[in-house]
Amino acid sequence: MRQLFKRMVHAAVKVGLMDMAVQAADGTKVAGNASKERTYDKEGLKRLLERTEKTIRELEKENEEGNDPAPVHLPEKLAKAEQLRVEVKAAMMELE
Numbered sequence: 001m002r003q004l005f006k007r008m009v010h011a012a013v014k015v016g017l018m019d020m021a022v023q024a025a026d027g028t029k030v031a032g033n034a035s036k037e038r039t040y041d042k043e044g045l046k047r048l049l050e051r052t053e054k055t056i057r058e059l060e061k062e063n064e065e066g067n068d069p070a071p072v073h074l075p076e077k078l079a080k081a082e083q084l085r086v087e088v089k090a091a092m093m094e095l096e
């Protein structure tokens with residue numbers, strides 16, 4: 001159990017879900033509020049990655065179809081989606 005807790009905290013810090021601070025487990029019972037939509041297993045991460053890839057393709061298509069000049073940098077939505085893809089792939093590697 002101790003090893004699992006260490007890995008969980010390490011993974012959460014790595015993806016930026018929490019800062020590295022003193023973490024303790026004292027046995028206090030706290031009601032959970034994690035929804036099924038925000039809790040991912042390996043298959044859930046794969047589905048999230050597929051949705052992210054689809055969104056990136058759609059945004060790239062919108063950018064290519066427009067008559068506007070090419071942007072100097074990626075649109076904010078696309079940059080966030082690519083960052084999400086990187087984080088999801090890292091989480092999948094961590095699970096394996």
